[in-house]
Amino acid sequence: MNFSVNVDAIYLGKKIDVHDAVEDVAKAGIKNIEFWGWWDKDLDRLCRLKEKYGLQYVGLCPRLTSMVDAQYKVQYLADFGEALKAAEKIGCTGIFVKPGDKTKDKFEVQARNMMDILRRLVDMATPSGITVLLEPVSFLEAPDTFLGTSKLAFQMVREIDSPYLKVLYDLYHMQLDEGDITRKVLENLDDIGHLHAAGITDRHELGDGEIDYGYVFDAIDRAGYKKMTGLEYFPVKDPLDGLKKVIFEKNYR
Numbered sequence: 001m002n003f004s005v006n007v008d009a010i011y012l013g014k015k016i017d018v019h020d021a022v023e024d025v026a027k028a029g030i031k032n033i034e035f036w037g038w039w040d041k042d043l044d045r046l047c048r049l050k051e052k053y054g055l056q057y058v059g060l061c062p063r064l065t066s067m068v069d070a071q072y073k074v075q076y077l078a079d080f081g082e083a084l085k086a087a088e089k090i091g092c093t094g095i096f097v098k099p100g101d102k103t104k105d106k107f108e109v110q111a112r113n114m115m116d117i118l119r120r121l122v123d124m125a126t127p128s129g130i131t132v133l134l135e136p137v138s139f140l141e142a143p144d145t146f147l148g149t150s151k152l153a154f155q156m157v158r159e160i161d162s163p164y165l166k167v168l169y170d171l172y173h174m175q176l177d178e179g180d181i182t183r184k185v186l187e188n189l190d191d192i193g194h195l196h197a198a199g200i201t202d203r204h205e206l207g208d209g210e211i212d213y214g215y216v217f218d219a220i221d222r223a224g225y226k227k228m229t230g231l232e233y234f235p236v237k238d239p240l241d242g243l244k245k246v247i248f249e250k251n252y253r
Helices: 018-027 043-053 070-090 107-128 150-160 171-177 181-187 213-222 239-247
Strands: 002-006 032-034 056-059 094-097 131-134 165-170 192-197 228-231
Touching: 002 056, 002 239, 018 032, 018 043, 018 239, 032 228, 043 056, 043 070, 056 228, 070 094, 070 107, 094 107, 094 192, 107 131, 107 150, 107 165, 131 150, 131 192, 150 165, 165 171, 171 181, 171 192, 181 213, 228 239
Parallel strands: 002 032, 002 228, 032 056, 056 094, 094 131, 131 165, 165 192, 192 228
Antiparallel strands: none
8 A cells, every 4th residue: 555644734733843744754764745734835935845855746726616616616716726825835746625615406416516626726736747636524424525436536537537636535524424345445546546544433544443454554555555545634643653553563453
């Protein structure tokens, strides 16, 4: 498995500057880094850290407005454009996107609005070779989200049919809502561009809860998955010790 570290999640609430967190992770020999926001980062400093340690930035998010509400279309595209410029500057290979909350419009209207924006995002990102990664999230955590099922996400990705649009399949979120995550990943492997992982009970370390990540990762690895699996959890124990345990020791308990 190829792991990346979401430093915003792993170091959330810790008394450390995010750039120092990136450097700590890099000094431990971990090369693949992802973020939530880009606007609170010093992009020049991230570029220097990338050069110094041979890092790869694999994902960041635009500001979240709405893909499904037509009144926010211009704003969403502008926000994505800013995120795209940030990704280009630091050499980030993916942009994580979500559609936002559902509206009172008919499902078909919202879906059409979302598909229109997704096509625009792909057109924007393709020249730079950056992949748009569409993330469905759990209704339990985001009850108003428009995209709470992986089935709809996969349908949309297949309809647009671009190598620069894939699903970000979050194992934590989808276990909460759907279960059967190993089979779902294996059946849709070609349309997945990124995975996220966290312990299922309280989103702590991977051993927190019912997911047997050893089984899940072994099955996915044997199926030939070579893309990133982002560690996006809130650690209870020392963050760096936990990361090294997963990435280097392959110990997921």
